[in-house]
Every structure is written in structure tokens, then in C-alpha cells.
Amino acid sequence: MSADTLATAKPAVELEGITKRFPGVVANHDIRITVRPGTVHAIVGENGAGKSTLMKILYGMQKPDEGTIKVDGAEVSFRTPSDAIGVGIGMVHQHFMLADNLTVLENIVLGAEPKKLGLLDTAAARTRITELAQTHGLRVDPDRLVEDLGVGDRQRVEILKVLYRGARILILDEPTAVLVPQEVEELFQNLRELKSDGLTVIFISHKLDEVLGIADAITVIRRGTTVASVNPADVTARQLAELMVGSELPTPETRESTVTDRVALTVAGVTMEADGHRPAANDATYLDRLRAEGARLLLDDVSFEIHEGEILGIAGVEGNGQSELIEAIMGIRPAHGSVELGGRDISGWSTLKRRESGIGYIPEDRHRQGLLLEASLWENRVLGHQTRSPARRGIWVNRRAARADTQRIVKDYDVRTPSVDTLALALSGGNQQKLIVGREMSGEPKLLIAAHPTRGVDVGAQAAIWDHLREARAAGLAVLLISADLDELIGLSDSLRVIYRGRLVAALDPSDITPERLGGYMTGAIAGTEES
Template sequence: MSSSESALAVELRGITKRFPGVVANSDINVRVRSGTVHALVGENGAGKSTLMKILYGMQRPDEGTVSIDGKPVDFHTPADAIAAGIGMVHQHFMLADNLTVLENVVLGNEPRAGAGIDFSGARARIKEISARYGLGVDPDRLVDELGVGERQRVEILKVLYRGARILILDEPTAVLVPQEVDELFGNLRELKAEGLTILFISHKLDEVLSVADDITVVRRGTTVASVQPGKVTSRQLAELMVGSALPVPELRESTVTDEPVLQVSGLTVTTSDGRTVLSDLSFTIHAGEVLGIAGVEGNGQAELVEALMGIRPLQAGQIRLRGTDITKLSTRRRRDAGIGYIPEDRHRQGVLLEATLWENRVLGHQTKAPSARGVLINRAGARADTERIVAEYDVRTPGIDVAVGALSGGNQQKLIVGREMSGNPVLLIASHPTRGVDVGAQAAIWEHIRKARAEHLAVLLISADLDELIGMSDSLSVILRGKLVASYDPNAVTPEELGSAMTGAGEGA
């Protein structure tokens, strides 16, 4: 064996994986050097997630070999991969909501103390890892109480707790502000310095170029290039991925009118244990306006969306839609009044994974055409409109009778966006609409929002992507600890200024 091969932590050679109607991977080759950050980039549906599931023992290849530290392996389950020192942080988190952080971290790997579980020892170790890597995780919080960003940090901590030497991180920066991304990358460099190997899956090409030692590009199920960051630009990477230049979020001309669509005044929300999570929020969104809300995960964004959708009761305040008080209306009646909703977590709130595409088209729209005819579901109408969404939003699928769970995350997101933009809503609540989608899908989603805005759609945009917020908003507000603390002109603010306001760095003592 050559010295170069002996220095490989992971080698995937000739990997092919077929599913009914789809070849997910076709003769893929990836060589990951020990002690490096290796980025894997490509469009949604390009085969990245399937490849990582094969490496993690969740799938078995139809052809090809997997080698770890130069030795061929044959993983049948994730337990086999974990035993070989591989840990994976999935894009969609594998956490039990009804357990605490500590219980989730030790689940399946419980430390023993005599006949019982050594929770005190596990708690101390979790706190040590959390402090060491700046994860800010409280081991005694219920996972159900955590925001998306906090859940991701729990997943990273879980992998570190189990002593993985090879880490697979699937879109790890999707929910982080710039300062947090810098901290994460600092942590990755520390891990690398300690000899750990990191496989980094991302759609953010500037981040890939800043943190990766090597980059493998996957397109349409096969590897098309292996490059080094210093020898390629983000535009060149984008062209390798999708055959086009990197899209830029921008609204171009103003379409804001003086017609108020959503008027929120004095909105206050408390939890069942009396904590105030939203405090006296007031804002207005006009027809043709995109209002962007920036904030670190867990500062009240999820509660704001739930309050506007009628999912969470108000302690105080009023919500008006086109002049009508909807404060006491049900979620169904708010939807019927013209509110479209793209949820932050598509698996928990956006789709039924085991249902078909056309059945998911009906979700939340079962009382309106084309999904309904009177009080009955209009199967033909729903199917025809699903075909339209698939074509218009480039949802890559063998057909509309396929289960949504068989699609890549980005294609699931495009289906949701298409569904929610249908039916001519007057207000779109878009919570992380391009999270986990590739540059091509991003550009398409941005263009659909631009077109609807030009036709007087009002949009509340919540995103962790500050470039997206700045580029796609007519006005910007920052939420911190449940309050709107600052407003900015998107044409004048920088991501760093927004990040500073989001973390309270500019506050006095």
C-alpha cells in the first residue's frame, strides 16, 4: 500500500446505489485525507446524502467499496459505523423531543454506575464538551423546548461525546449567524489539529472555500471534480455543480405599496410556565413588501410564527389581516383568509413523509380549489396541480405518486414552496424558505418570491442566511430575547452589523 493511500481516513471507490426509478449514486469516487476538512458539494438530489448514509451504515451500496484507514469495511448498521469511529450530524436531526439533552446524548450509550446509569458523570462530561467547543448546551433542557440551532448543537455534542474520529456534518451552518459560523470553523480547525477528520456537506460555497482542505463536487449522482480551495472560485464551483453562475439574492426595484396587509400590535406571548417569549411586538407589512426578521435561533422567531398562524395563544396584542381582526381565528380560518406558510422544519411541520406528492399538495389546502370540490377532496384537481408544481418548481421526482420521503430535502422544500405560493395568498410567512437547498433551487425560490411580491404579495421572511435577508428584504428588523430591538435599511447594513445586533453585542451593560 502506498503512503498516500495509508494517509486516507475514508475512501469511497466506485459506489453505486439504485432505488426504484432512481440511480442515486453512479460510480462515485471520494478520497478523504486523514486530519483534514473535506467538503462535499452538489445540488439537492445529486446523491450526497445517499453517499453519506452509505458511509454511515444506513444504506448498503449495490456496487463499490468503502475503506476506513485503508481497510475495506462492510457496514450493515450505523452501530457498525459508530464502532469504527464515524459520527454523523444529520441535516434533519435525530433527537427525541420528550427527552432532555442529557438523555438524548447518552441514549444507546448509557454510562453505568453499578446497577444504574451514571447521569452525574455524563452531565459533567457534556458540560465539559459544551464549554470546550462553545456549544452553549444545557444538559437538563427538554429537546422539545429547543430551537433548530440549539438542536443542531446537541447533535454535534452527541457525536463528540461518543468519541468519533471521523465526523460527517450535513449542512452544519444552515442555522448560524456569521459570528457563530466563525466559531464553528475555529472548532473544526481545533478538531482537525487533534487528528480528527471532517466530511463537510454544504451549499454555501464561500464557507466551503474558507474551511475545506479538499472539495469533491457531485452532480447528478456522480463525482465530476476534486479540487482544492485555493485553485477554484465560488462561481467556478457553482458551474461545476449546476452548470450556471452563482445566484445572488436581490429584489431589484421596489414594489412596496401603502396598503397594509399584516398589522401586528402589542403582541405578547408567554409559555405555560410563565416565561415571556415575545414582548410587545408591533410591526406592519404592506402589499408588495418583504419584511425580514433576523435573529439567533431561539429568540422568539418560532413563537412569532406560531402566534401569527394561530398555533400558539397570545397573552396580549392584536393581529389584523387586510384590516380584519384575526386574533381569535383558528389556523384553518387564517389559512382560508389568505396566509401561506413555509415552516422552518419541513419534516416536523411541512410534509407527511410517507404520503405521496399529490397528497402533500393537499395538506393545509384541503378546503380550497384545486384540492377541493365543495366538501370533498378533488383528487384529479390536486394531481393536476401537483404536476404543475413539479414542472414549475423543478421538483425532481420519478412521479407524483412517489412518497415525499423518497425525495431529497431540497426537492421536498421546493414542493412545499410551490404548494404555499399556489392559491394566491395575500401574506406569505416564509421561515427559512431556502434552508438546505442548493444554489439552483435557491435562485428559483427567490425568483418566485420576487414575482409574487411584484403582484402585491406581502412576505414575512425569517432566515438564518443573512445574505438572503439583506438581499431579499425591503425592510429588516432584529429580534433579540423576544423583542424587536433594531430596524435597518437592507441597502445599507452589513451581515456583520446584523450579527452584532442579533447577539446583543452592541448593548450596554
Template sequence: MSTSSASSTADPSRVDDTGMAVELRGITKRFPGVVANKDVNIAVRRGRVHAIVGENGAGKSTLMNTLYGMQRPDEGTIMIEGKEVAFHSPSDAIAAGIGMVHQHFMLADNLTVLENVVLGSEPSRGGFLDFGRARSRIQEISDTYGLDVRPDVRVEDLGVGDRQRVEILKVLYRGARILILDEPTAVLVPQEVEELFDNLRELTGEGLTVLFISHKLDEVLSVADEITVIRRGTTVDTVLPADVTARQLAQLMVGSELPTPETRESTVTDTVELTVEGFTMHNLEGRAVLDDVSFDIRRGQVLGIAGVEGNGQAELVEAIMGMRALSSGTLRLADRDLSSWRTRERREAGIAYIPEDRHRHGMLLDAPLWENRVLGHQTQPPNVKGPWIDKAGARRDTQRIIEQYDVRTPGVDVLASSLSGGNQQKLIVGREMSGEPRVLIASHPTRGVDVGAQAAIWEHIRQARRDGLAVLLISADLDELIGLSDSIKVILRGRFVADVDPSDVTPEQLGSAMTGAGEKA
């Protein structure tokens, strides 16, 4: 990494204004009940890879959406190439030379690379499509930046890394000089990550600027020229990778006030509560997204699953809940075979579920809180009496959850959409811990909640574990995973690749195990 030889942290205010591709000054963005970005200051030099790191929910996405014109900031200014701009829509941002490569690819599988790239800005001559000119431009861009993209291949025949290069090329084709990459490595395997980093160096070598959003510290340290850390919505520091270790960077990301989720004493018993045996699932293309996954969880045990997002965690969870069909595999609760049971029967048997995506799977946003208390427990007291909904009972119990889990709301009748994400999450956790579940399937249980609430949720899970709850924990927050779990399994491309003892591992070691790189201290 060849950066200027600055020896201490690079304070953005100290850097002079020449050569700045992007400058954000005092950006503040509020959502109802929440400040998503507060006084954000970032200066990005032209021709550099500038990383923006922060935990999930720290406000990175909001900030990038602001820069890409999808949201307007409530306060602050955006300067592009030294000129102040006000974006009303992404097309304004594109016109200003900003391009966004989304985490999830937006390509039409049945079209060729060429067709995908020109889609939306098709070149024409006399009313006819002029693919020849487009093809030569694509070839030219591909050669200039070493992207190695062949224009006439169908996208469905490409691998993930190739598709990502097509996305990058698409953005370059539209004239972007500043590229925003949102968690670009989340879907890549390690070799592809290396290739991507080589591409990014080529891009910056040709004078383009890259904004690299990530929460993976080792990657950021290896590719970025400068790193800005965001914590709880605001920029806390900008540093050079040469000056910091991954540990220091993690410290900056989480702040010193972070309570540790350490589990004090082991409560693991000998009784096996949940057995997953030979879970195998294929996607539509016939690739195995889960490949012979097996494990036991005992009463009082928290089993953590570590893995880069998209390696089969979502499929595993939804298969346990009966929401997706397996190709083969058995699920047992104590000694009962649940494999052919429906989702509702599994829930009634005592499997509680904190979903990864609370808006898609956890809530009815335009329903009042008490109806959200009923959701998922439509057949269980205190919500129902026979075939009838027990409104009074459900409302009383919602009030109990609000008090026990500190859900900040004026009452049980407000719509779920009026609560902040963190308060919605607290309601979901409270709901799922109701009725003494035997097994808890928790996907990112503290995603998007503030530090205090996070500690409270951890304490609730610990308490239930002491009382014999078996927990499957999936989390991107490695501290949470290490601190809460009694044992950890690492999942990669749908298979368990390693067992890790949480009492004897650092987040950094776990992080590299997740990418399949093996142990490196």
C-alpha cells in the same frame, strides 16, 4: 491555517494514499426518481478539518448518512484508514471509529452530563454502574481536548455551546477518531462559533479527523484545512482555503448556470396588506423566541427575512398562520384584525402558506396528489361544494397545477410519496398560488428543487407580485433572498437587528449581518 503549500486546487486523485482517514470513491446513491449522490469522490487526510460545502439539498446529508452507515451506497467504495469497509448500520460505523454530532442535540435534559455521556454504553463492575471510572475518563477526554466539560452538571443548566461540547465528548467517549459535524454552527451565536473552532483545532492537533458540513462560506474558510464542494449531488472540486475567496467558493457551489432571481422593476404600492405588530412569543423555558417583531408588507412587495436558522423564523411564520399562540401581538390583513382568527379563517381570508418542512406541514404523503391539492383549501372552490368534497373539480385543478408548474407525475392519482422532493415542492407552490391569495408566506420556497424549477417558481412569485401579491419570504439561499426581495430584515435571536437594501448588498455582507457581526466588507 497551516496547510501544505499547494498553490492550486487540490485534486483528490493527485494526493497520495498515505495518511488518509476517509476516502470515498465513486459513491452513488439513488432514491426513487432522484439521484441524491452521483460519483462522489472525497479524500480526507488524518488530523485535518475537512469541510464539505454545498447548497441546501445538494446532497451533503445523504453523503454523510452513507458514511455513517445509515444508508448503503448503490455504487462506490468507502475506505477508512486505508481499509475498504461496508457499513450496514451506524453501529458498524461507530466500531470503525466514526462519530456523528447531529445538528439537533440528542441529550436528555434531566440527566447530568456524565449520565448522558454513558447512556447506552454504561460502564459496570459486577453488575453495578461504575460511574467513578466513567467520570475520570470524561475528565481525561475533556482535559486532553480542552473541551471544559464538567461531568456532574445537569444538561438542562447548560447553554447551547456547552451542550454541543457534550455531544462531541459523547462521541469521543465511544472511541471515535473521525468526527462528522453536521451544520454544527447553525444553532450557535458568533462567540460560540469561535469557541467551537478552537475545540476543533485541538481535536485535529491530537490527531483526530473532523468532517465539517456547512453551507456558510466564511466559517468554512476560517476553520477548514481543505474544502470539498458538492453541487447537485456530485463533488465538483476540492480546494484549499488559502486559494479561494468566498465569492469563488460561492461560484463553485451554485455553478455558473444558476439563473439570478433578480426582480426587475419595483411593483411596491402604497397599500399596506399585512401588518405584524409587536409579535412576542415565549418558549416553555420562558425565553423570548420572538421579541417585539413588527413590520408591514404592501401590495406588490416582497419582504425578505434573513437569519441563521433557528432565530425565530419558524415561530414568526407559524404565528402568522395561527398555528402557534403568541404571548402578545396583533396581525392585520388590510384593515381587519386577524389576531384571534383560526388557521382556517386566515387561509380563507387569503393568506397562502408554503411551509418550511413540506413533509411535516405541507403534504399528506400517503394520499394521492388530488387530495393534496385539497389540503389547506378544504373550504374553497374548486375543491368543495357546500359540505361535500368536489372530487372532479379538485382533480381538474390538480391537472392544471401539474401543467402550469411542470410537476413531473404520471397522473393525479399517484401517491405524493412517489414524487421526488422537488416535484412535491412544485405541487405545493402551485397549490398555494391558486385562488388568488392576497398574502404569501413562503418559507424556503425553492428548497430541494432543481435549478430549472427554481427559476420557474421565482417567475411565478414575481408574476403574482406584479398583480399585487404581498410576500413574506424566508430563505437560507441568500441569492434568492437578495434577488427576489424589495426589502430585507435581518432576524437574530427573535429580534430584527438590521434593515438591508437588497439592491446594495452582497451575500457575504448579508451573511455576516445574520450572525450579528455587523457590516464587514
């Protein structure tokens, strides 16, 4: 689209006076945003600022109490996402919504299948997908199973899925949260292609440097309302952070070392088959035979130590064994090898016993693994701690003590909520995460497994979580940090390991590594040598 055409074209999206209230809280108040066609328009703001609610309104998932929405100059009203899709709005969610057991083609057409004589017209679907992929620079193999795809490829499938349904306006929610730097640059190249083809992108992100690198315009939301619209060329990341939260952009930098000579966790030779099967004993011959047969191992001879006062970072593209490693340490999934906590072999212990012995766990997916969304905050405080004080009194849950301790977490961790009786689903993502961090830091754990502890949270909540991790480390806590945020990994970790296809392939010094080089090790572009 030429500059002259853009100047005279009607706005792709106009939001005027959008207001949305929930019991006890106003999520959006008098939101005003104008998105020009053929541009990347970024929306930034801390968690709880109202971005998610606003996008749900624009995508037809919620109805505003006040205000109007215009698309291409015409006022619209949405009851469902189908209505939004009908006027050309598509949304790619932060958590991908793909079926692993289906092919790329099947995922893209699912729910919008072209039919011929009542059957799926595969040829027509393939032609349309290939045409879209070539037009917009989104390379995919229609016949590959989604379970075999990396994160960047899955994201391209999600984008093609909405384009296939005729979207001309794309909402991307935290699209770079799980990408390594090379994949981020590929995504940005895809977005530039989409923009040059006249499509409009609404880009939601917490990564301010990336926003400044891709956006044509930026709208800042704070406390539910729009506070600024800025040209990326006129602001720095620091200034943008100040607009968002009223403070400087935080850094994850950890200063002095607190690593002791006392070993908190020892993982030795941990190996896991693809089917999760485990013979009665750790049979080395059996594992050697599996390797000789070329069997797929989710974890292959993983060994490391974490000392008290140390943060050990594990870097890797998602799907390379990080989740399985956590499950092995937590006792969620059977594995070969041994796990020792404070010198005691816990390999045969249940997950509950491991938790009771001092393992805290911040899960990678707070909604699926960390919270009961339909339960109150104080009930969520009890989760995983139900056999210990303050939650336990005899055989009963001690409600009074649990509520009081939840109030302590709310105060100490700045969880913004009307009450400890509020349902977890009513909190923003950042406040949900701070509640989980507070819960898992309670009870003086010996080891904390922190999986993506700041994923999807704003710079304010991010800084608070980093501070809590640093303080706990200084007090002697051992931390296993798994994150897709490479600056976070490099800044917080005392030592770094890279996991690739289930093996630890490199041991790196965080003080002597860049995100670009680390991304090279993670993708296999740089071959590493693992130190024992």
C-alpha cells in the same frame, strides 16, 4: 498530525464505485472519493445530487448496491449506524437530535452510559466529557439543560456526543445552516482544533464561501456521481457553483422597490406567555403584572405592518420568538394583541379560516409541518387547501383537478420527479421545498409567511425560490420572511426587524447593513432601538 505523517498515512475513508438505486431513480452512480486523514473534506452538490444518500451509506443507514468502503485502509460493510460507530465514524445531523429536558451530560451519554454497580456513573461521565471538551476546544457546561442552550452550544453538544462514542471521522451535515456569522467562526475554530488533533471531518454544505474557507479538499457531486475533486485554493465560489449546477452563483439581491401604501398585515401588541395561557380578554393589567413578576414572555408587545408588495425580514438567533410569532399570526397558538389581514381583525379566527382568507405558509420544518412524507405529491398539494379549488368538489376531494394542478406546480417550479404519484419521501430536500413553495403560492395569497424558505437546498433550487418570491412580491404579495441566512434576509428584504428574547429590538435598512453587524444585533452584542 505532521505533514510527513499525513503523506504516508492510509486514507481515512475511500469510497470506490458506490452505486445506490431506488425504484425509478439511481441516487448514486460510481461515486469515487478519497478522504485524507486529519483534513476537512467538503462534499458539495445541488439537492438531488446524491449527497444525503451517500452519507447515509457511509453512516450505515443504507447499504450500497455496488462498490466498496474502506476506513483506514480496511474494507468495511455496515448494516446499521452502530457498525459505523464501531469503526470510528460519527454523524452530526442537520436537525439536532437532542432531548431538551435532559442536561448536556445526560444527552452526551444517552445510549452509551458508563455504569457503576448498575447505575449511571456520573463522575466518570463528567471526567470524560470535560477531558474531551478541553482537548478539542469544545466548551460546554455538563449540568445545563439543553433547552437553555443556543444553537451554537447545541451543535458543540452534538459533536461531543459522537466524540464520546470514539468517533475519529466526523460527518457534519449542513452544520452552519442555523448559525450566525460569529457562531460559524466558532465552529470553524472547533473544526481546526479537531483537525490538529488528527481527526477527520467530512463537511456537507451549500454555502460555498464557507466551504472555501474551511475545507482542505472539495469533491463535487452532480446528478449522482462525482464530477470533480478540487483544491480550494484553485477555485472561486462562482467556479464551484458552475461545477455543481452549470450556472453562476445566484444572489438574493432584490432590485427595484414594489412596496405600496396598502397595508396587508398589521400585528399590534402581540404577547405570548411561556405556557401559552390566554385569559378571556386582552388584559393589559394582567400582562403588566406578569412583566413586574419577571415572568418569561415568549413574545413581548410585538407590533409591525407589512404592505402589499413588501418583504419584511425578521432576523434573530433561533429560539428568540420567531416560531411563536408565526404561530400567533397563523392562529396555531393563543396570544394577546391583535392580528389584521387586509384591515379585518382575524385574531379570533381559526387557522383554517385564516388560510382560506389568503395566508400562505412555508414552514420552517418541511418534514414535520409541511409534508406527509408517505403520501403522493398530488395529495401533498391538497394539504392546507382541502376546502378550496382545485382540491374541493362538493364534499369530496377533486382528484383529477388536484393532480392536474400538481402537474402545473411540477412544471412551473421545476420539481424533479418521475410522477405526481411519487411519494414525497422519494424527493430530494430541494424538490420537496419547491413543491411546498408552489403549493403555498397557489390560490393568490394576500400574505406569505416564509420561514427559512431555502434552508438545506442547493444553489439552483435556492435561486428558483428567490425568483418566485421576487415575482410574487412584484405582483403585490406581502411576505414575512424569517431566515437564518443573513445574505438572504439582507438581499430579499425591503425592511428588516431584529427579534431578541421575544421583542423587536431594532428596525434596520437592508441597503445599509452587513451580515456581521446584523449578527451583532441578533446576539445582543449591539443594542438596537426599535422604531415604531
